[in-house]
Amino acid sequence: MNDILVKVENIKKYFALDSGVMGDKGEVVHAVDDVSLEIKENETLALVGESGCGKSTLGRLLIRLLDPSSGHIYYKGEDISQYSNRKMRKTRKEMQIIFQDPFASLNPRMRIIDIIAEPLTTHIRMSQKEKKQRVSELMKLVGLRSEYMMRYPHMFSGGQRQRIGIARAIALNPKFIVCDEPVSALDVSIQSQVINLLQDLQEQKDLTYLFISHDLNIVSHISDRVCVMFLGKVMEIGDTHEVYEHPLHPYTKFLLAASPVPDPHLRNQKKLVLKGEIPSPIHVPSGCRFHTRCPFAREICKEKEPPLVTREGRSISCHFPLE
Amino acid sequence: MVDTIQPLLEIKHLKTQFFTSKGIVPGADDVSLTIDKGKIVGVVGESGCGKSVTALSIMQLISEPGKIVGGEILFDGRDLLKSSKQQMYTIRGNEISMIFQEPMTSLNPVYPVGKQVAETLLIHNSHLSKEAAKKAVINMFELVGIPDAKRRFQVYPHQLSGGLRQRIMIAMALICKPKLLIADEPTTALDVTIEAQILQLLKDLQEEIDTSIMIITHNLGVVAEVCDDVYVMYAGKVVEHSDVFELFDHPKHPYTKGLLKSMPRSDVDEQRRKLYSIKGMVPNMLRPPQGCRFHPRCSEAMDICKKTEPTVVTINEQHCVSCWKYNER
Ligand SMILES: Nc1ncnc2c1ncn2[C@@H]1O[C@H](COP(=O)(O)OP(=O)(O)OP(=O)(O)O)[C@@H](O)[C@H]1O
Numbered sequence A: 001m002n003d004i005l006v007k008v009e010n011i012k013k014y015f016a017l018d019s020g021v022m023g024d025k026g027e028v029v030h031a032v033d034d035v036s037l038e039i040k041e042n043e044t045l046a047l048v049g050e051s052g053c054g055k056s057t058l059g060r061l062l063i064r065l066l067d068p069s070s071g072h073i074y075y076k077g078e079d080i081s082q083y084s085n086r087k088m089r090k091t092r093k094e095m096q097i098i099f100q101d102p103f104a105s106l107n108p109r110m111r112i113i114d115i116i117a118e119p120l121t122t123h124i125r126m127s128q129k130e131k132k133q134r135v136s137e138l139m140k141l142v143g144l145r146s147e148y149m150m151r152y153p154h155m156f157s158g159g160q161r162q163r164i165g166i167a168r169a170i171a172l173n174p175k176f177i178v179c180d181e182p183v184s185a186l187d188v189s190i191q192s193q194v195i196n197l198l199q200d201l202q203e204q205k206d207l208t209y210l211f212i213s214h215d216l217n218i219v220s221h222i223s224d225r226v227c228v229m230f231l232g233k234v235m236e237i238g239d240t241h242e243v244y245e246h247p248l249h250p251y252t253k254f255l256l257a258a259s260p261v262p263d264p265h266l267r268n269q270k271k272l273v274l275k276g277e278i279p280s281p282i283h284v285p286s287g288c289r290f291h292t293r294c295p296f297a298r299e300i301c302k303e304k305e306p307p308l309v310t311r312e313g314r315s316i317s318c319h320f321p322l323e
Numbered sequence B: 001m002v003d004t005i006q007p008l009l010e011i012k013h014l015k016t017q018f019f020t021s022k023g024i025v026p027g028a029d030d031v032s033l034t035i036d037k038g039k040i041v042g043v044v045g046e047s048g049c050g051k052s053v054t055a056l057s058i059m060q061l062i063s064e065p066g067k068i069v070g071g072e073i074l075f076d077g078r079d080l081l082k083s084s085k086q087q088m089y090t091i092r093g094n095e096i097s098m099i100f101q102e103p104m105t106s107l108n109p110v111y112p113v114g115k116q117v118a119e120t121l122l123i124h125n126s127h128l129s130k131e132a133a134k135k136a137v138i139n140m141f142e143l144v145g146i147p148d149a150k151r152r153f154q155v156y157p158h159q160l161s162g163g164l165r166q167r168i169m170i171a172m173a174l175i176c177k178p179k180l181l182i183a184d185e186p187t188t189a190l191d192v193t194i195e196a197q198i199l200q201l202l203k204d205l206q207e208e209i210d211t212s213i214m215i216i217t218h219n220l221g222v223v224a225e226v227c228d229d230v231y232v233m234y235a236g237k238v239v240e241h242s243d244v245f246e247l248f249d250h251p252k253h254p255y256t257k258g259l260l261k262s263m264p265r266s267d268v269d270e271q272r273r274k275l276y277s278i279k280g281m282v283p284n285m286l287r288p289p290q291g292c293r294f295h296p297r298c299s300e301a302m303d304i305c306k307k308t309e310p311t312v313v314t315i316n317e318q319h320c321v322s323c324w325k326y327n328e329r
């Protein structure tokens, strides 16, 4: 059994929206609404769910890029949720993030060498020569030619920019990396290059990943366990293989069925189409927040929120789990 | 007698170029493509390969610095490239309509959505009364699955979710019962559960109003879900086209094969296997490679591939490929 590296308990993040012009009361976005989960050392936990369900917010909370509204975050057993900035410094070296958009996430006015070395130089004092040396190593590691270190981001393609982002993320030898949609902006033929790189690095450096994605095919390929979110809440967590083979939460089942499969022979086999639109995270439905779309919903689902129940490594939040 | 399938749209050797300050970009370079009546045809390929340019050329909505410099576009017997501005104006939105890649920019934010759709209908059917148009629009809203259609007639675009806005776009595109619907990435910005709804809707509508549909996407999953025929584009060219089953079962072009192999799948035994990846990256279209445009990335390239452009080889009636590997005989 692997040790637990990161753990969150009852974490919440609410965003207050500016109150409207007409003076109506300010509204609150329930971005992450009472989430508890654990990430084991050296595993890849995937976070899936539709746009706005709180994946990025949760990812940022875990590495304290955002402060939680309430709840606890443990890293290696220590509660870091109230750490001061100074105290976070040491821990932060071990936690990094890779962003979705390789075009927006790199400062266009900085040279590649400075972009990659930025986390290094903020934490460690090093000479120019050492810096060059280290950046050159990192670039080779992610498959970039080190001759390019004096160039600017706009001279690189999307896949190359994502490699730059990865090189920067691993510069300080982190243990835990939040990968927030790291390949979503990339072309199909480039996606697989970056996925392979992430997997190689994980093996070489014993990394632990939180892998955020809405592409269920990629998630099944890369993750050990998967966490399905809906409107700020966890619907189901379990071994990826088992969840895909046998989803227990209705939402998981519909999500899997909706994901387009690149095989025309399977096209008519899965006529499961979820009705309705995604409800607003401002006016969250009562009871089970999935009930407005759930074909199995009964009276209790509108009234009572189902708790997240864990049995044999599988957690689900549903009054009527599938058989 | 054998049923002869009639082509609705035939693009022959279309060339559309962009005359930029840095040089000429061959956006669509000798593209030939056929859409038969009542079929759903997919056009796939990676960013910048010329999918939208091909579609916009059909609509003749290519703007500066772009220009259609060659080819024919035959629609229902007429060459669109020889049609007058006025003729194109009546064809567009009426016989051929398009759902554009950016849905937000194609709806006017200051008009109620119903009014916008009604306007499209009235432009092409001036004899209709306002009341009749409104009724037709509400019917169409219902057909494309917009709940509460009567009330939705009055709302503004920003009051709708992405999925509903996309339905409005589809309603607008279909309101004149076009013979051809061109849908440029109709689901890319949508969540998977909404994407599944829209794809199902397109399939149903195709059966119901017998429209031919051209779907542009970079997602092979979407192609597998809904298309009858598929065109694969790379760097401005069609490199392979085939019936959808044949394409997935027996891809011929090294690029198509590479794309299919590099897709992660959810079959479980595939898990954690190293993914296949096509080496290198998409070429700079200001200076596309000589010979076969795919040769710098192709694992099967031969000497001839670097020098001479491959010609189209017919594998069978439904399947053509542009690659030297199949050209030797
Ligand atoms: N700074 C903020 N202020 C107000 N609302 C916010 C803020 N950040 C996020 N939200 C809202 O919180 C919810 C969750 O957002 P989040 O970005 O975590 O979703 P996500 O699951 O990552 O979505 P996507 O798949 O689109 O990236 C959304 O409704 C979003 O609009």
Ligand SMILES: Nc1ncnc2c1ncn2[C@@H]1O[C@H](COP(=O)(O)OP(=O)(O)OP(=O)(O)O)[C@@H](O)[C@H]1O
Binding pocket: B018, B020, B025, B026, B027, B028, B045, B046, B047, B048, B049, B050, B051, B052, B053, B054, B064, B065, B066, B101, B218, B285
């Ligand atoms: N207005 C323009 N000026 C210059 N070049 C253009 C213009 N519009 C398109 N191009 C070029 O034409 C080529 C084809 O572009 P097109 O928009 O058809 O790509 P696409 O296949 O639709 O890609 P995507 O998947 O990103 O939408 C690209 O190389 C693009 O840079």
Ligand code: SF4
Binding pocket: B253, B254, B255, B292, B293, B294, B295, B296, B298, B299, B300, B301, B302, B305, B310, B322, B323, B324, B325
């Ligand atoms: S023509 Fe040559 S380079 Fe082009 S795809 Fe075929 S084998 Fe590869």
Ligand SMILES: [Mg+2]
Binding pocket: A055, A056, A057
């Ligand atoms: Mg996000």
Ligand SMILES: [Mg+2]
Binding pocket: B051, B052, B053, B101, B184
């Ligand atoms: Mg396009």
